[in-house]
Amino acid sequence: MSRDTIFQKIRSALEPIKEKAAHPGFEEAMLISPVRTAGSPVEAFSRNFTTVNGRVMSTLEEVIDLLRAQNHQVGYCDPSLMETLGRPLADAGFEVRTEYCRENYDDYDFGITRATGGIAETGSIILDDAHTSDRLAALSPWVHIAVLSRAAIHPSVPAAIAHLGSSRNIIWVTGPSKTADVEGILIEGVHGPGEQIAFLVD
Amino acid sequence: MIDRQPIDTYARQISDEKQTSVITGSTASTDKRFNALFTDYADPDSLRKLAAKIKDHTLHHLDTYLEQAEASLQRNGVTVHFADSGDDARETVLNILRGHEVTQLTKSKSMASEEIHLNPYLIENGIEVLESDLGEFIIQLDGDEPSHIVRPIIHKNRREIARTFQREGIAEDYNDDPGTITRRARVHLREKYMLAQAVITGGNFISAESGRLVLVTNEGNTRFGMAPSKVHIALVGIEKLVPTDRDLGVFLNLLGRSATGQQLTVYTEFISGPKDDSQPSGPEHMHVVFMNHGRTDVLDSNCREILRCIRCSACQNVCPVYRQASGHAYRSPYGGPIGAVLSPLLFGDRFPELADLPKASSLCGACNEVCPVDIPIPDLLLRLRDKAKRAHIPQPGDLPMTPFATLATSPSLWRTAMTMSKAMNHLPIQVAPVRPLQDWLGQRTLPDWHGGDFRKWLKARKEK
Incomplete structure (x- = not known):
């Protein structure tokens, strides 16, 4: 019933508007920030991702150093990324599990999942549910390591929107989870990761 | 005695401590917004003019786009509901929850739900509701009202929050370090997330073309809340539509920058339906409730431009009156210039009692200059003053103009x-x-x- 009422009210409200605004149309170039997109997509991504306090890494040593420095021991790794990161980390002495057990969500210090893309302009990683083994694995651990292929980095927001695809759930992540609710002071790691890492691969 | 306007009276009552919190917070947000937009774009003005035109186009064809959005959502497996009044909206949400036998849920920040006081209603009806945004969580603990669209606890300082946490048993001891406060909330809320059977969200945008619902948060609370939930309910104002996915680019570029000086909010989530076979997790049922609650009255008024609003709070942050008076002075979930226009219109039956809000402005125009959808707020304030005058609503602070009129019309x-x-x-x-x-x-x-x-x-x- 509400449906009909609402449509009726909308139509009667719109009726007196004689000149209805046309869609203005726009060139995508207008939306793109020249400063943020300067350089190659990988350069721009790295620069912007670092600005939002994410860390860009491309070697195993960098990952190991950070995990050790912050005293992290146990993590989850998407089974399909075991060769890339999981096994080398296990060899280095970390406990790497390939199953994410939701009941024990607090056990995991780090989570390794696949990013389906990146956005250079904003320093964002793109997680697509259809290719993420468990969304909580990318959210509950203090450290999230997103394995991102350099070729999957879109230059700009409009380009990323054009490639959203058909998945039911896509999320762009731009840095660690944060809040400034308490006196405007920036605190990272609110509900999600306090460390957001993009691990670049070819 | 001719008295002060209500906002003036309120501004004089608030403590220096609270006023300092509000002034510091809003000034910082205004600076961040400016830096983000003017560093990133040579001509950010053209962007907001574009956004305004797209919104006007959408509003002028709202019937068409709402129908299209409904069809797109249904195609994606979403159950679509319409709620004309606030009562309709509350009942619709409750019925959905009962239908899925939900007794416990988490809720992320939603201005639409604040408008209709959804929380107290659900709680009265036996549903356990937990606000999951840090600021809203603290508001809920204190039984307070949010005073800012983006930063609900801008009026509180860390000492008050630390005392609340201690009082409510979130923490055993008093600690007012913001990092510690956040960490404690993290631990406390996680346990609750995992128990929730449903999640209620608002919606920042819906693309009519694809039926994608866009949610933005910085904390990741929406995402976390959805992890264990079987049911997702999005309560969305009917004006939140944009025609196409492509248009989303315009608004996403403006929203984060205007609100908090971020090029994008940390989590920008595109949800187009309940979980399908390709996804390992996610809510199995998704409901979108399109809420009118006075919006068609606004559409039918000479102030319809206010429906372009994307709730960024830039006008609130920049407003010299808001900075002095804080958000609660506006007596609705919407404070600042947006509230001064929207509240008297949206809560039509409360017009006489809210008709003073449009007068609490020097018409300096800063609100219009920062608006990402170029709403001519000062013009709308004048139109509403006129409306109040025509309706003969007497207000505190009104000067008797008859003696002046007599003098001014007789030279001698x-x-x-x-x-x-x-x-x-x-x-x-x-x-x-x-x-x-x-x-x-x-x-x-x-x-x-x-x-x-x-x-x-x-x-x-x-x-x-």
């Missing part, structure tokens, strides 16, 4: 009054029964009155 009376009023120089005018005048004179002195001298000078002046 005017001349006499000008000369006579020199007597004012010898009268204690500061005790006149006009509170705003007393306030003004409390900080300034008037120069001597020279009534009629200019006319005398002009008359005596020789032509060159």
Whole structure:
């Protein structure tokens, strides 16, 4: 019933508007920030991702150093990324599990999942549910390591929107989870990761 | 006695501590917004003009786009509901919850739900509701109201929050370090997330073309809340539509920058339906409730531009009146200039009681300059003042204009009054029964009155 009422009210409200605004149309170039997109997509991504306090890494040593420095021991790794990161980390002495057990969500210090893309302009990683083994694995651990292929980095927001695809759930992540609710002071790691890492691969 | 306007009265009552929190917070947000937009774009003005045109186009064709959005959502497996009044919306949400036998849920920040006081209603009906945004969580613990669209606890300082956490048993001891406060909330809320059977969200945008619902958060609370939930309910105002996915780019570029100076909010989530076979997790049922709650009345008014609003709070942050008075002075979930326009329109039955809000402005125009959808807020404030005047709604602070009108329409009376009023120089005018005048004179002195001298000078002046 509400449906009909609402449509009726909308139509009667719109009726007196004689000149209805046309869609203005726009060139995508207008939306793109020249400063943020300067350089190659990988350069721009790295620069912007670092600005939002994410860390860009491309070697195993960098990952190991950070995990050790912050005293992290146990993590989850998407089974399909075991060769890339999981096994080398296990060899280095970390406990790497390939199953994410939701009941024990607090056990995991780090989570390794696949990013389906990146956005250079904003320093964002793109997680697509259809290719993420468990969304909580990318959210509950203090450290999230997103394995991102350099070729999957879109230059700009409009380009990323054009490639959203058909998945039911896509999320762009731009840095660690944060809040400034308490006196405007920036605190990272609110509900999600306090460390957001993009691990670049070819 | 002619009294102060209600906002003035409120501004005088709030503590220095609270006023400092509000001024510091809103000033910082205004600076961040400016830096983000003007560093990133050579001409950010053209972007917001574009956004305004897209919104106007959408609003002028709202019936078409709402129908299209409904069809797109249904195609994606979403159950679509329509709620005309606030009561309809509350009942619809409750019925959905009952249908899925939900007794416990988490809720992310939603202005639409604040409008209709959804939380108390659900709680009264036996549903356990937990606000999951840090600020809203603290508001809920304190039984307070949010005072800012983006930063609900801008009016609180860390000491108050630390005391709340201690009182409510979130923490055993008092600790007012913001990092510690956040960490404690993280631990406490995680346990609750995992128990929730449903999640209620708002919606920042819905693309009519694809039926994608866009949610933005910085904390990740929406995402976390959805992890264990089987049911996702999005309560969305009917004006939140954009025509296509492509248009989303325009608004996403503006929203984060205007709100918090971020090029994008940390989590920008695109949800187009309940979990399908390709996804390992996610809510199995998704409901979108399109809420009217006065929006068609606004569409039918001469202030419909306000429906372009994307709830960024830039106008609130920049407003000199808001900075002094804080958000609660506006007596609705919407504070600042947006509230001064939206509240009297949206809560139509409360118009007489909210009709003073549009007067609480010097019409400086800063709100329009920062608006990402270029809403001519000062014009709308004037239209609403006119509406109040035509409806003969008396308000505190109104000066009796009849004596002035009599004087101003009779030259001889005017001349006499000008000369006579020199007597004012010898009268204690500061005790006149006009509170705003007393306030003004409390900080300034008037120069001597020279009534009629200019006319005398002009008359005596020789032509060159």
